[in-house]
Amino acid sequence: MRDASSEGGREPAGDRRLGIEALDEPVPPDEIPEGVPGESRAIDTGDVRLHVVEAGPEDGKLLVLLHGFPEFWYGWNDAIAPLANAGYRVVVPDQRGYNCSEKPSAVRDYRIDALTRDVVGLIDAYDRETAAVAGHDWGAAVGWWLALHHADRVSELVAVNVPHPTVFERALRGSWSQRLKSWYMLPFQLPKLPETVAGAGNWRLAVRGLRETSDPGTFGDEDFRRYRRAWNREGAFEAMVNWYRAIVRDRPTPTRETVEVPTLVIWGAKDPFLARRLAGESVEHCTDGRLLVLDTATHWVVHEEPHRVAEAIADHADPLPPGARE
DSSP: OOOOOTTOSOOOGGGTEEOGGGSSSOOOTTSSOTTOOOEEEEEEOSSOEEEEEEESOTTSOEEEEEOOTTOOGGGGHHHHHHHHHTTOEEEEEOOTTSTTSOOOSSGGGGOHHHHHHHHHHHHHHTTOSOEEEEEETHHHHHHHHHHHHOGGGEEEEEEESOOOHHHHHHHHHHOHHHHHHTGGGTGGGSSSHHHHHHHHHHHHHHHHHHHHTSOTTSSOHHHHHHHHHHHHSTTHHHHHHHHHHHHHHHOOOOSOOOBOSOEEEEEETTOSSSOTHHHHHHHTTBTTEEEEEETTOOTTHHHHSHHHHHHHHHHHHOSSOTTOOO
Protein backbone atom coordinates (compact mmCIF):
# COMPACT_ATOMS: atom_id res chain seq x y z
CA MET A 1 0.00 0.00 0.00
CA ARG A 2 1.38 3.43 -0.90
CA ASP A 3 1.94 6.23 1.58
CA ALA A 4 0.08 9.48 1.23
CA SER A 5 2.08 12.59 0.40
CA SER A 6 4.55 13.30 3.18
CA GLU A 7 4.23 17.01 2.53
CA GLY A 8 0.60 17.04 3.62
CA GLY A 9 -0.39 19.19 0.64
CA ARG A 10 -2.41 18.30 -2.43
CA GLU A 11 -0.52 16.43 -5.13
CA PRO A 12 -0.83 17.62 -8.71
CA ALA A 13 -3.64 15.79 -10.48
CA GLY A 14 -1.26 14.45 -13.11
CA ASP A 15 0.64 12.49 -10.47
CA ARG A 16 -2.44 10.58 -9.37
CA ARG A 17 -4.52 10.06 -12.50
CA LEU A 18 -2.93 7.08 -14.18
CA GLY A 19 -3.50 4.78 -17.12
CA ILE A 20 -5.31 1.54 -16.46
CA GLU A 21 -2.04 -0.39 -16.82
CA ALA A 22 -1.25 0.91 -13.32
CA LEU A 23 -4.03 -1.25 -11.86
CA ASP A 24 -3.30 -4.66 -10.36
CA GLU A 25 -6.41 -6.07 -12.04
CA PRO A 26 -6.86 -6.06 -15.83
CA VAL A 27 -9.80 -4.06 -17.14
CA PRO A 28 -11.78 -6.11 -19.70
CA PRO A 29 -12.22 -4.55 -23.15
CA ASP A 30 -16.01 -4.63 -22.69
CA GLU A 31 -15.93 -3.19 -19.15
CA ILE A 32 -17.94 -0.17 -20.28
CA PRO A 33 -21.06 -1.22 -22.22
CA GLU A 34 -21.84 0.28 -25.59
CA GLY A 35 -24.00 3.33 -25.12
CA VAL A 36 -22.39 4.28 -21.82
CA PRO A 37 -20.04 7.25 -22.36
CA GLY A 38 -16.73 7.34 -20.59
CA GLU A 39 -13.41 5.63 -20.18
CA SER A 40 -11.55 3.68 -17.53
CA ARG A 41 -8.73 5.21 -15.52
CA ALA A 42 -6.62 4.36 -12.49
CA ILE A 43 -6.58 6.86 -9.63
CA ASP A 44 -4.04 6.77 -6.81
CA THR A 45 -5.96 8.05 -3.79
CA GLY A 46 -2.89 8.03 -1.57
CA ASP A 47 -3.80 4.73 0.13
CA VAL A 48 -5.04 2.55 -2.73
CA ARG A 49 -5.39 2.63 -6.48
CA LEU A 50 -8.96 2.67 -7.66
CA HIS A 51 -10.44 1.89 -11.04
CA VAL A 52 -12.86 4.63 -12.09
CA VAL A 53 -15.07 5.30 -15.06
CA GLU A 54 -15.13 8.97 -15.97
CA ALA A 55 -17.45 10.76 -18.39
CA GLY A 56 -18.69 14.21 -19.26
CA PRO A 57 -16.87 17.49 -19.95
CA GLU A 58 -13.53 17.79 -18.18
CA ASP A 59 -14.39 21.30 -17.01
CA GLY A 60 -17.81 20.27 -15.71
CA LYS A 61 -18.73 20.26 -12.06
CA LEU A 62 -17.25 17.16 -10.42
CA LEU A 63 -19.84 14.55 -9.46
CA VAL A 64 -18.71 11.34 -7.73
CA LEU A 65 -21.11 8.37 -7.80
CA LEU A 66 -20.52 5.70 -5.14
CA HIS A 67 -21.94 2.19 -5.50
CA GLY A 68 -23.02 -0.23 -2.81
CA PHE A 69 -22.90 -3.95 -2.05
CA PRO A 70 -22.67 -6.29 -3.92
CA GLU A 71 -22.17 -4.04 -6.92
CA PHE A 72 -19.34 -2.07 -8.50
CA TRP A 73 -19.18 1.03 -10.70
CA TYR A 74 -21.60 -0.65 -13.14
CA GLY A 75 -24.46 -0.16 -10.67
CA TRP A 76 -24.64 3.45 -11.88
CA ASN A 77 -24.24 2.69 -15.61
CA ASP A 78 -27.72 3.83 -16.67
CA ALA A 79 -27.33 7.15 -14.84
CA ILE A 80 -23.97 8.12 -16.32
CA ALA A 81 -25.14 9.35 -19.74
CA PRO A 82 -27.90 11.69 -18.50
CA LEU A 83 -25.59 13.16 -15.85
CA ALA A 84 -22.73 13.62 -18.31
CA ASN A 85 -25.18 15.19 -20.78
CA ALA A 86 -26.27 17.58 -18.02
CA GLY A 87 -22.71 18.91 -17.97
CA TYR A 88 -21.20 17.11 -14.99
CA ARG A 89 -17.74 15.58 -14.90
CA VAL A 90 -18.95 12.19 -13.70
CA VAL A 91 -16.50 9.94 -11.83
CA VAL A 92 -17.67 6.48 -10.81
CA PRO A 93 -15.13 4.39 -8.88
CA ASP A 94 -14.97 0.75 -8.03
CA GLN A 95 -14.62 1.38 -4.32
CA ARG A 96 -11.71 -0.31 -2.54
CA GLY A 97 -11.97 -4.09 -2.61
CA TYR A 98 -14.34 -4.15 -5.58
CA ASN A 99 -13.88 -5.33 -9.15
CA CYS A 100 -10.71 -3.79 -10.67
CA SER A 101 -9.70 -1.66 -7.69
CA GLU A 102 -7.02 -2.54 -5.14
CA LYS A 103 -8.02 -5.10 -2.50
CA PRO A 104 -6.21 -4.70 0.83
CA SER A 105 -6.28 -7.95 2.80
CA ALA A 106 -6.95 -6.81 6.38
CA VAL A 107 -10.43 -6.12 7.78
CA ARG A 108 -9.14 -2.89 9.34
CA ASP A 109 -8.42 -1.57 5.83
CA TYR A 110 -12.19 -1.28 5.28
CA ARG A 111 -13.00 1.01 8.18
CA ILE A 112 -15.31 3.85 7.25
CA ASP A 113 -12.62 6.49 7.75
CA ALA A 114 -10.39 4.76 5.18
CA LEU A 115 -13.27 4.43 2.71
CA THR A 116 -14.01 8.12 3.12
CA ARG A 117 -10.38 9.12 2.59
CA ASP A 118 -10.53 7.35 -0.77
CA VAL A 119 -13.20 9.80 -1.92
CA VAL A 120 -11.20 12.77 -0.65
CA GLY A 121 -8.26 11.36 -2.61
CA LEU A 122 -10.41 11.17 -5.74
CA ILE A 123 -11.43 14.80 -5.38
CA ASP A 124 -7.77 15.75 -4.95
CA ALA A 125 -6.78 13.71 -8.01
CA TYR A 126 -9.15 15.79 -10.14
CA ASP A 127 -7.61 18.94 -8.66
CA ARG A 128 -10.91 20.14 -7.23
CA GLU A 129 -11.71 21.71 -3.89
CA THR A 130 -15.14 20.08 -3.71
CA ALA A 131 -17.38 17.60 -5.47
CA ALA A 132 -21.03 16.70 -5.41
CA VAL A 133 -21.31 13.16 -4.06
CA ALA A 134 -24.14 10.69 -4.62
CA GLY A 135 -24.09 7.25 -3.06
CA HIS A 136 -26.35 4.22 -3.00
CA ASP A 137 -26.37 1.60 -0.22
CA TRP A 138 -22.81 1.41 1.19
CA GLY A 139 -21.93 4.30 -1.13
CA ALA A 140 -24.52 6.39 0.74
CA ALA A 141 -22.95 5.36 4.06
CA VAL A 142 -19.59 6.64 2.80
CA GLY A 143 -21.30 9.80 1.55
CA TRP A 144 -22.91 10.52 4.92
CA TRP A 145 -19.57 10.02 6.70
CA LEU A 146 -17.85 12.27 4.18
CA ALA A 147 -20.40 15.04 4.67
CA LEU A 148 -20.09 14.78 8.45
CA HIS A 149 -16.29 14.68 8.64
CA HIS A 150 -15.10 16.40 5.44
CA ALA A 151 -17.89 18.90 4.83
CA ASP A 152 -15.47 21.32 3.21
CA ARG A 153 -14.90 18.85 0.36
CA VAL A 154 -18.57 18.14 -0.45
CA SER A 155 -20.72 20.70 -2.26
CA GLU A 156 -23.90 18.58 -2.19
CA LEU A 157 -24.80 15.10 -0.96
CA VAL A 158 -27.34 12.65 -2.37
CA ALA A 159 -27.95 9.58 -0.20
CA VAL A 160 -29.93 6.75 -1.76
CA ASN A 161 -31.55 4.11 0.46
CA VAL A 162 -29.20 4.21 3.42
CA PRO A 163 -29.94 6.43 6.42
CA HIS A 164 -27.80 8.86 8.38
CA PRO A 165 -25.40 6.79 10.57
CA THR A 166 -26.90 8.00 13.86
CA VAL A 167 -30.39 7.18 12.68
CA PHE A 168 -29.34 3.69 11.59
CA GLU A 169 -27.50 2.99 14.85
CA ARG A 170 -30.53 4.00 16.91
CA ALA A 171 -32.79 1.84 14.76
CA LEU A 172 -30.55 -1.20 15.26
CA ARG A 173 -30.50 -0.62 19.01
CA GLY A 174 -34.18 0.09 19.47
CA SER A 175 -36.15 -1.68 16.75
CA TRP A 176 -36.52 -5.44 16.51
CA SER A 177 -38.12 -4.93 13.12
CA GLN A 178 -34.98 -3.25 11.78
CA ARG A 179 -32.75 -5.85 13.42
CA LEU A 180 -34.63 -8.55 11.55
CA LYS A 181 -34.32 -6.64 8.28
CA SER A 182 -30.54 -6.41 8.89
CA TRP A 183 -30.10 -10.07 9.89
CA TYR A 184 -27.67 -10.73 7.02
CA MET A 185 -25.00 -8.62 8.71
CA LEU A 186 -24.49 -11.29 11.39
CA PRO A 187 -23.44 -14.24 9.18
CA PHE A 188 -21.16 -11.83 7.33
CA GLN A 189 -19.04 -11.69 10.49
CA LEU A 190 -18.03 -15.35 10.13
CA PRO A 191 -14.65 -16.03 8.50
CA LYS A 192 -14.68 -17.49 4.97
CA LEU A 193 -18.22 -18.91 5.16
CA PRO A 194 -20.07 -15.98 3.52
CA GLU A 195 -17.65 -15.98 0.57
CA THR A 196 -17.95 -19.74 0.13
CA VAL A 197 -21.73 -19.84 0.36
CA ALA A 198 -22.28 -16.83 -1.92
CA GLY A 199 -19.99 -18.24 -4.63
CA ALA A 200 -21.45 -21.75 -4.68
CA GLY A 201 -23.24 -22.80 -7.85
CA ASN A 202 -21.88 -19.93 -9.93
CA TRP A 203 -23.03 -17.36 -7.38
CA ARG A 204 -26.52 -18.81 -7.17
CA LEU A 205 -27.43 -17.22 -3.81
CA ALA A 206 -25.96 -13.83 -4.65
CA VAL A 207 -27.90 -13.71 -7.91
CA ARG A 208 -31.08 -14.88 -6.22
CA GLY A 209 -30.69 -12.20 -3.55
CA LEU A 210 -30.60 -9.42 -6.13
CA ARG A 211 -33.43 -10.91 -8.17
CA GLU A 212 -35.80 -11.55 -5.25
CA THR A 213 -35.38 -8.17 -3.57
CA SER A 214 -35.90 -6.06 -6.71
CA ASP A 215 -38.81 -5.51 -9.05
CA PRO A 216 -39.15 -8.33 -11.63
CA GLY A 217 -36.87 -7.77 -14.61
CA THR A 218 -34.66 -5.20 -12.90
CA PHE A 219 -31.53 -7.33 -13.37
CA GLY A 220 -31.04 -9.22 -16.63
CA ASP A 221 -28.66 -11.93 -17.82
CA GLU A 222 -26.09 -9.39 -19.02
CA ASP A 223 -26.14 -7.67 -15.63
CA PHE A 224 -25.49 -10.95 -13.84
CA ARG A 225 -22.70 -11.86 -16.27
CA ARG A 226 -20.95 -8.66 -15.32
CA TYR A 227 -21.58 -9.09 -11.61
CA ARG A 228 -20.30 -12.67 -11.63
CA ARG A 229 -17.14 -11.50 -13.38
CA ALA A 230 -16.57 -8.81 -10.76
CA TRP A 231 -17.28 -11.16 -7.84
CA ASN A 232 -14.97 -13.81 -9.29
CA ARG A 233 -11.91 -11.56 -9.16
CA GLU A 234 -9.36 -12.89 -6.71
CA GLY A 235 -10.06 -11.59 -3.22
CA ALA A 236 -12.97 -9.43 -4.33
CA PHE A 237 -15.89 -10.97 -2.49
CA GLU A 238 -13.88 -11.34 0.72
CA ALA A 239 -12.96 -7.66 0.49
CA MET A 240 -16.59 -6.74 -0.13
CA VAL A 241 -17.72 -8.64 2.97
CA ASN A 242 -14.88 -7.04 4.95
CA TRP A 243 -16.79 -3.76 4.75
CA TYR A 244 -19.43 -5.38 7.00
CA ARG A 245 -16.85 -7.00 9.26
CA ALA A 246 -15.06 -3.70 9.77
CA ILE A 247 -18.18 -1.69 10.63
CA VAL A 248 -19.31 -4.23 13.24
CA ARG A 249 -15.87 -4.56 14.83
CA ASP A 250 -15.16 -0.85 14.83
CA ARG A 251 -18.68 0.48 15.64
CA PRO A 252 -17.65 4.04 14.68
CA THR A 253 -19.53 7.02 16.05
CA PRO A 254 -19.55 10.24 14.01
CA THR A 255 -17.96 13.24 15.66
CA ARG A 256 -21.07 15.27 14.89
CA GLU A 257 -24.69 14.44 14.06
CA THR A 258 -25.86 17.41 12.00
CA VAL A 259 -25.12 17.46 8.28
CA GLU A 260 -24.67 21.01 7.02
CA VAL A 261 -24.01 20.05 3.40
CA PRO A 262 -27.17 20.46 1.25
CA THR A 263 -28.60 16.94 1.20
CA LEU A 264 -31.15 15.06 -0.85
CA VAL A 265 -32.32 11.68 0.41
CA ILE A 266 -33.80 9.44 -2.29
CA TRP A 267 -35.71 6.43 -1.02
CA GLY A 268 -37.30 3.45 -2.72
CA ALA A 269 -40.29 2.85 -0.45
CA LYS A 270 -40.40 -0.92 -0.99
CA ASP A 271 -36.89 -1.47 0.40
CA PRO A 272 -36.94 -4.86 2.18
CA PHE A 273 -33.78 -4.08 4.16
CA LEU A 274 -34.53 -0.66 5.68
CA ALA A 275 -37.64 0.87 7.21
CA ARG A 276 -39.11 3.81 5.30
CA ARG A 277 -39.27 6.00 8.43
CA LEU A 278 -35.45 6.10 8.50
CA ALA A 279 -35.49 8.32 5.42
CA GLY A 280 -37.48 11.08 7.08
CA GLU A 281 -35.49 10.80 10.29
CA SER A 282 -32.30 11.22 8.28
CA VAL A 283 -33.52 14.45 6.72
CA GLU A 284 -34.21 15.77 10.24
CA HIS A 285 -30.46 15.51 10.89
CA CYS A 286 -29.72 17.92 8.00
CA THR A 287 -29.82 21.70 8.17
CA ASP A 288 -30.69 21.79 4.46
CA GLY A 289 -32.30 18.45 3.67
CA ARG A 290 -34.98 17.21 1.28
CA LEU A 291 -36.60 13.83 0.77
CA LEU A 292 -37.74 12.20 -2.47
CA VAL A 293 -39.66 8.95 -1.98
CA LEU A 294 -40.30 6.72 -4.98
CA ASP A 295 -43.27 4.66 -3.90
CA THR A 296 -42.94 1.84 -6.42
CA ALA A 297 -39.18 1.35 -6.13
CA THR A 298 -37.20 -1.02 -3.91
CA HIS A 299 -33.72 -0.81 -2.43
CA TRP A 300 -32.42 -1.08 -6.01
CA VAL A 301 -33.99 2.20 -7.09
CA VAL A 302 -30.84 3.25 -8.99
CA HIS A 303 -31.53 0.33 -11.37
CA GLU A 304 -35.30 0.57 -11.40
CA GLU A 305 -35.57 4.35 -11.86
CA PRO A 306 -32.11 5.40 -13.16
CA HIS A 307 -33.27 8.39 -15.18
CA ARG A 308 -35.49 9.72 -12.42
CA VAL A 309 -32.65 9.31 -9.94
CA ALA A 310 -30.22 11.00 -12.34
CA GLU A 311 -32.60 13.91 -12.87
CA ALA A 312 -32.99 14.36 -9.11
CA ILE A 313 -29.22 14.31 -8.61
CA ALA A 314 -28.66 16.80 -11.42
CA ASP A 315 -31.27 19.21 -10.07
CA HIS A 316 -29.97 18.94 -6.52
CA ALA A 317 -26.31 19.50 -7.41
CA ASP A 318 -27.00 22.21 -9.99
CA PRO A 319 -26.59 25.82 -8.83
CA LEU A 320 -29.47 26.73 -11.12
CA PRO A 321 -33.08 26.24 -9.95
CA PRO A 322 -34.62 22.85 -10.92
CA GLY A 323 -35.77 22.94 -14.53
CA ALA A 324 -33.74 26.06 -15.41
CA ARG A 325 -30.79 24.15 -16.87
CA GLU A 326 -30.43 24.55 -20.63
